[in-house]
Structures are given as structure tokens and as C-alpha cells.
Amino acid sequence: MSNALRPDPLVLLDPNEPAATNAGDGGLYFNGDIPRSRVTEFAAPGPGWDAAPRRTGSDGFLNSSQFELLEILADLIIPTDYHSPGARAADVPAWLDRLIAASPLTDQDRWRDGLGAIEALASVTHTRTFVSLNEGQQIALLASLAVNESTPTTDEERFFRFLKQAVWDAYYRTEIGIHLDLEFRGNGFNKAILRIGES
Amino acid sequence: MIDAIVIGSGATGGWAAKTLTEAGHRVLMLESGGPIEPHKHYAHHTRPYDLKYGNRFDNEWLQRERRPIQSKVYACDEYGAHFFIDDIDNPYSTPEGKPYVWIRGGLIGGRSNVWGRQSLRMSDFELKSASLDGYGEDWPISYSDLVQAYDEVERFAGISGSAEALPQLPDGQFLPPMPMTRGELALKSAVEKHWPDRRVIISRSAVLTENHNGRAECHYCGNCARGCRTHSFFSSVGSTIPAALATKRLEIRTNAHVSSVDFDATLGRATGVTYVDKATGRSVRVHARTVVLAASTIASTRILLNSRSTAFPNGLGNSTGNLGKYLHGHVHSIWITGIAPGAMDSFSIPEGDRPCQIYIPRFQNLGKQDRPYLRGFGIEGAVRRKMLPSGIASIPGFGKGFKQAVRNAVKTDPPIFFLTAFGEMLARADNVVTLRDDMRDRWGLAVPHITCTYGANEHLMSADILTIIKEIANVAGFDVRTERSQPGTPGLCIHEVVPLEWGPPRATRCSIGGTCSGTRLTCLWWTVRAMSHRACRTQR
Numbered sequence: 169m170s171n172a173l174r175p176d177p178l179v180l181l182d183p184n185e186p187a188a189t190n191a192g193d194g195g196l197y198f199n200g201d202i203p204r205s206r207v208t209e210f211a212a213p214g215p216g217w218d219a220a221p222r223r224t225g226s227d228g229f230l231n232s233s234q235f236e237l238l239e240i241l242a243d244l245i246i247p248t249d250y251h252s253p254g255a256r257a258a259d260v261p262a263w264l265d266r267l268i269a270a271s272p273l274t275d276q277d278r279w280r281d282g283l284g285a286i287e288a289l290a291s292v293t294h295t296r297t298f299v300s301l302n303e304g305q306q307i308a309l310l311a312s313l314a315v316n317e318s319t320p321t322t323d324e325e326r327f328f329r330f331l332k333q334a335v336w337d338a339y340y341r342t343e344i345g346i347h348l349d350l351e352f353r354g355n356g357f358n359k360a361i362l363r364i365g366e367s
Numbered sequence: 368m369i370d371a372i373v374i375g376s377g378a379t380g381g382w383a384a385k386t387l388t389e390a391g392h393r394v395l396m397l398e399s400g401g402p403i404e405p406h407k408h409y410a411h412h413t414r415p416y417d418l419k420y421g422n423r424f425d426n427e428w429l430q431r432e433r434r435p436i437q438s439k440v441y442a443c444d445e446y447g448a449h450f451f452i453d454d455i456d457n458p459y460s461t462p463e464g465k466p467y468v469w470i471r472g473g474l475i476g477g478r479s480n481v482w483g484r485q486s487l488r489m490s491d492f493e494l495k496s497a498s499l500d501g502y503g504e505d506w507p508i509s510y511s512d513l514v515q516a517y518d519e520v521e522r523f524a525g526i527s528g529s530a531e532a533l534p535q536l537p538d539g540q541f542l543p544p545m546p547m548t549r550g551e552l553a554l555k556s557a558v559e560k561h562w563p564d565r566r567v568i569i570s571r572s573a574v575l576t577e578n579h580n581g582r583a584e585c586h587y588c589g590n591c592a593r594g595c596r597t598h599s600f601f602s603s604v605g606s607t608i609p610a611a612l613a614t615k616r617l618e619i620r621t622n623a624h625v626s627s628v629d630f631d632a633t634l635g636r637a638t639g640v641t642y643v644d645k646a647t648g649r650s651v652r653v654h655a656r657t658v659v660l661a662a663s664t665i666a667s668t669r670i671l672l673n674s675r676s677t678a679f680p681n682g683l684g685n686s687t688g689n690l691g692k693y694l695h696g697h698v699h700s701i702w703i704t705g706i707a708p709g710a711m712d713s714f715s716i717p718e719g720d721r722p723c724q725i726y727i728p729r730f731q732n733l734g735k736q737d738r739p740y741l742r743g744f745g746i747e748g749a750v751r752r753k754m755l756p757s758g759i760a761s762i763p764g765f766g767k768g769f770k771q772a773v774r775n776a777v778k779t780d781p782p783i784f785f786l787t788a789f790g791e792m793l794a795r796a797d798n799v800v801t802l803r804d805d806m807r808d809r810w811g812l813a814v815p816h817i818t819c820t821y822g823a824n825e826h827l828m829s830a831d832i833l834t835i836i837k838e839i840a841n842v843a844g845f846d847v848r849t850e851r852s853q854p855g856t857p858g859l860c861i862h863e864v865v866p867l868e869w870g871p872p873r874a875t876r877c878s879i880g881g882t883c884s885g886t887r888l889t890c891l892w893w894t895v896r897a898m899s900h901r902a903c904r905t906q907r
Contacts (some may be wrong), residue, residue: 231403271424310765317764340773
């Protein structure tokens with residue numbers, strides 16, 4: 169990852185950024201200033217969550233097969249579960265695609281090469297495209313890249329680490345990630361903070 | 368007919384306009400930047416998904432085309448870049464290998480729209496530091512001269528804080544203090560027990576903890592640096608400018624880029640101001656008996672240096688040639704961060720953020736020289752949770768298990784902490800703002816050349832800051848994970864000061880001491896005092 173994308177640990181620990189990751193829905197509205205969250209559209213669990221279409225008139229970087237692969241990978245990393253919709257329903261792939269389009273060339277190369285490497289791995293191990301594998305095969309292949317997550321040695325392993333961080337970082341900036349999954353209620357009109365020092 | 372021209376609409380400009388208009392003067396305020404629309408520009412409740420890139424890019428990359436310098440400051444990000452000037456249209460220069468970051472506001476309200484809100488009084492340890500340690504000059508005033516106007520400023524602006532009866536940090540007229548988190552209370556207890564001369568207190572912050580002068584109390588969303596629509600922290604846009612406008616004696620002109628103060632040698636006084644109307648590119652002259660320079664430290668210096676006449680060929684207020692010298696700010700950005708174990712239950716879920724930090728007032732070189740450098744620093748920090756768990760980057764795996772582990776960690780991961788410091792920079796004659804006639808901004812005005820470096824004293828202090836904040840973290844039982852040992856680029860703390868001369872010329876007059884407390888409150892004090900004085904005199 170180049171310097172252009174935020175390094176993850178420092179996002180959480182940067183003293184100059186008091187609340188940059190504190191984004192969310194206050195819940196307690198003070199006046200008419202803040203629009204109601206749009207998350208009600210997703211409030212009921214169901215298969216419709218996974219049906220979020222790719223944005224029309226894409227301003228992204230990836231071609232359609234790369235994008236299709238990214239959609240699958242993102243949803244494997246953060247799937248829909250009993251609690252909340254996953255990365256694909258949260259539109260993470262389209263968002264990442266737009267970020268990649270605005271990224272430095274080195275980052276764009278990294279995405280293209282990394283996705284290509286995963287595709288090549290599927291081809292070597294199964295002689296099929298990653299997308300056409302069944303879910304079990306996809307998970308097994310990804311798990312083989314996650315084994316050395318803390319100390320990756322191959323390009324594919326390094327890309328998995330990079331990809332995973334990009335996906336969760338993007339997911340927890342979406343409405344679904346912030347409001348439905350984390351149930352974060354900050355960044356709004358809120359008095360609860362006044363209780364933080366009470367025992 | 369205008370009685371006074373105020374150049375600049377930030378913290379001091381707003382206060383000058385308020386004081387003068389309330390005393391019956393008709394005031395014209397000139398702002399180089401554009402108008403502000405709080406409902407459009409203030410982004411305190413904007414979420415990442417409301418932004419094109421979710422604030423995910425490094426600021427400097429995202430703003431590389433128009434704001435390569437401004438984007439070095441935390442607030443010039445995807446949420447708030449519009450608060451800052453365009454660096455390409457507004458250049459300045461620095462010597463090779465000596466960077467200086469000059470952060471400038473680009474809208475009505477200036478940097479008060481997004482400032483850090485820490486509001487500390489200066490004490491005689493700072494005002495009279497030359498008498499105490501022999502370096503530089505004392506301020507020509509002492510704390511007792513400041514008390515009344517400090518009171519007035521605090522009562523109007525609304526400063527929350529706790530009274531502590533510390534000689535190095537005088538108490539003020541405070542609104543109720545904000546609470547500390549449990550982790551901060553633990554830090555306080557450990558530090559004060561281990562070092563009886565160190566106190567851990569809540570910051571004195573220009574954020575309202577109750578409704579005050581028609582402004583709403585803070586609602587703790589935690590995003591002050593993006594502007595506050597409820598005006599719960601002090602800014603000129605939220606308080607002093609509305610007060611001045613209410614008198615119906617204030618006119619504000621935006622895009623009025625001042626080039627010089629006009630001086631009439633026959634009358635022996637300033638007669639007005641010349642500015643470039645950015646919309647038309649035309650030069651405009653306005654007349655008034657009083658001119659107030661509140662354009663920020665370096666911009667006001669530029670205007671004075673550029674106010675050249677036969678009587679004052681080197682600019683106004685510069686007959687000794689000292690104008691622009693002794694530029695200083697703070698030693699800043701030495702920090703540690705990490706995990707505060709044992710403070711796990713500091714609060715159950717982060718629901719926003721407290722808009723202030725904790726503060727450890729200066730304890731070095733007070734009354735006796737006990738450190739290998741002059742002057743001192745105050746420590747700031749916090750222990751808190753954020754939306755994402757502190758250990759998210761090390762949660763292994765993927766899929767449903769990962770997702771559940773993140774949710775669990777939100778409830779169980781310990782909070783993070785950080786400690787940093789702002790230290791006094793010695794005022795040195797070779798840290799100087801000059802004017803470059805060979806380099807012009809988009810509107811044809813000569814731009815500043817800024818030379819500012821840290822000296823040996825600042826480097827000795829920097830090393831001590833890192834040692835001391837690590838000791839403090841250690842005593843509190845915190846786990847340090849990251850650190851920064853070098854001070855940040857001069858200027859980036861946005862606390863710059865250039866002394867001006869007053870009274871009869873004297874060679875060393877400008878080398879007054881800096882301050883570890885910061886000068887925001889003192890700037891406002893100075894504005895109140897000077898403006899009240901000016902208002903009285905003009906009436907007579």
C-alpha cells in the first residue's frame with residue numbers, strides 16, 4: 169500500500185485525528201438539521217441484501233471481470249450474517265473501485281496484479297476462474313492465503329492482507345457497517361458521553 | 368463613512384469588530400477569503416459514506432493539486448478542505464531545506480472555524496520569563512494587567528474547565544468542566560501520586576458545557592475540526608461577528624485581499640487600506656481613522672512590510688528593522704500512542720467524543736532551573752475508545768468469524784491513549800518573515816518568505832518531552848505502541864507569533880518570550896484591551 173491510502177493502525181491511534189473514525193448516526197436528533205439515516209431500507213434481513221447492483225455509469229478502474237472477482241472476495245471477507253448485511257450489500261466493491269481509480273499508479277498496479285494473482289491461483293489449482301468455483305473452494309483458496317497473515321511471504325499472501333484491510337476499512341465506513349453492524353451511535357447529537365467518567 | 372477598518376475575520380478580527388461596533392463605531396471588516404455558509408460548510412455530522420472517497424485517502428494525496436501545503440494539517444481533509452486557502456493561488460517561500468508550514472483559513476471566520484479550542488491563560492512565569500532565566504525580554508505587561516480582560520473574554524466566549532489554583536496556569540471564569548474517562552482518572556491518580564509536582568487536569572476548552580450567551584451547549588459528536596453548526600465552540604462566525612452585526616454598524620467585504628495600510632505623512636497617521644478585490648482584480652482604497660490588523664500573524668506582518676511610503680520605506684511599524692523577526696510557535700508533535708489496559712470499562716460503547724483532552728500543566732523550570740534547557744511545555748493527551756476496536760488490524764482470518772470478532776472486540780478491546788506536548792520555542796532574531804518582491808500571488812501582491820527553524824533549546828526540550836511522556840505512560844501502566852521522537856515541521860501547530868514593537872524603538876524589544884500555554888486567549892485579551900482603549904480615545 170502506498171502512502172496515499174491511510175495506514176490502518178495509525179488511523180486508530182493518530183492523535184491528530186480525534187474522531188475521524190468516529191462516524192455514525194446519533195440517534196438522538198436535536199433539531200431538523202440532520203437527515204434521517206437511509207439505513208431503514210436495509211432494516212429487514214433477507215436475500216435482497218446481496219442484490220445491490222453495481223452502480224450505473226461506473227467511475228471505477230477495474231474491468232468487469234476484475235470487478236466481479238472483487239465482489240466475490242469482498243463478500244467472502246465480510247459476508248452477510250445473522251446480524252447484518254455484508255460487504256457487497258454495503259456497496260464496498262463499487263466504493264473500492266472508485267478509490268482505486270483515484271489512487272496513485274502504484275496502488276492501481278497493486279490491485280490489478282493482486283486480483284490477477286488470485287485468478288491465476290484458481291486457474292492453477294482448479295483450472296477454473298475463481299468466480300466459477302463453489303463457495304467451499306473459494307473459502308479454502310482464500311484460507312490458504314490467510315495462513316501466514318501476520319507474516320506473509322508470497323505476493324498472493326501479501327495481497328490478501330492488503331485486500332482484507334481495504335475491505336474492512338471500507339465496510340466500516342458504509343452506512344451498513346457503521347449503523348447496522350457496529351450499531352455505532354456517535355457522530356450525532358449525543359449526551360451519553362457525559363457519563364463516561366462515572367463509575 | 369467608516370470609523371474603523373478591521374482586516375481579517377478570525378478570532379481577533381471578530382472580537383475587534385464586536386468591541387468597536389458595540390462602542391458605537393462603524394466598522395468595515397475586510398476578509399481575503401470567501402463567505403461562509405455554516406449549513407453548507409460545517410460538516411460535523413457528515414459521515415464517511417456522504418463523501419466521495421469516505422475520507423479514506425491521505426489528505427496530501429487527495430488535495431495534492433490545489434492544497435499541497437494546507438493538507439498537511441489534520442483538519443484539511445475530505446471533510447474540511449474548503450476551510451483552507453488554495454496554495455497555488457497563495458504561494459509563499461521558505462529557504463532550501465528549511466520547511467515552514469503556513470496554514471491559512473480561506474473563509475469568513477478564518478481558522479477559528481476549525482481551531483483546537485484549548486484556551487489557557489498565560490502566567491508571569493511566561494510573561495516575565497526573561498527576568499527568571501535571562502533569555503530575551505519580558506513582556507511589558509504582567510499577569511495582573513491581564514486579569515480583567517481575560518475575565519471578559521472568558522465570560523463571553525465560554526470556557527469550560529476546572530479551577531486548580533496553580534501559579535503557572537491561572538484559573539479563569541469557567542463553565543463546568545467536562546469529565547475524564549476512567550482511563551484518564553487512572554492516569555491522574557497514578558501521576559499525581561508518583562510526582563507531587565505534576566497535576567493532571569481536564570483541558571480548558573472553548574466549548575460550552577451549558578447553554579451560554581444564546582449558543583447551545585456541546586452535544587459531543589466529536590468532530591469540532593469540521594466546524595460546528597450549533598456554534599458550541601467559540602468561533603468568530605458563531606459569536607463575535609453576530610454580536611457585531613446585531614449593532615447594524617458592521618459591514619463585511621469578502622474577497623478583499625489587503626495589500627497595504629495607507630499612511631499620510633502630512634497627517635502623520637494611517638488613513639485607510641488598499642485592497643485587491645479578488646472578483647474584479649481591481650485595486651480599491653477605503654478610508655478610516657482606525658485600522659486594525661487581525662489578518663493572522665504572518666499575513667498581518669506581510670501587510671505591514673508592504674505598507675511602504677517615503678516616511679516608512681521599510682514598512683509600517685518597522686523603523687528599527689525588527690518587524691517580522693523573532694517568529695516563533697511551539698515545539699509540537701512529539702507523541703506516543705498505545706493501549707491503556709486496565710481501563711477496559713472506561714465506557715461501554717463509544718458514542719461520540721469529548722471535544723477536549725486532559726492537560727498536564729508545565730512543571731519544568733518553574734522558579735528554578737531544573738532542566739538542561741530553558742522554559743517548558745504542557746502535556747496533552749486522552750484515553751478513549753473509538754468506533755473501531757483498538758486491535759482490529761490484528762484480528763486474524765476472514766468471513767463470519769472475523770466479522771463477529773470485530774463486534775466482540777468493540778466491547779472488549781481496551782481503549783487507546785495518546786500523550787503529546789506543546790513546548791515553548793525561544794524567540795530568535797534569525798527566525799524571520801520578510802517580503803519577496805520577486806514572487807507574487809495570483810493577485811499580484813508580494814508574498815512572505817518565511818525562515819523558521821528549531822534551535823538547540825528546542826531539540827533538548829524535544830528529547831525531554833519524549834522521555835517524560837514515556838515515563839508518565841509507564842507509571843500509568845499503559846502499553847506504548849507507537850512514538851514520534853522528532854518535533855513536527857515548524858508552523859504546523861498553527862500557533863505562530865511575531866512580536867510587534869510598541870513604545871520607543873529599542874533594538875531588542877521584539878525578543879519577548881514565547882509561551883507553552885499558547886496565545887489564543889491572550890490574543891483575544893489584547894484585542895479587547897486595545898479596542899476598548901481605541902474606542903475610548905476616539906470618543907474623546
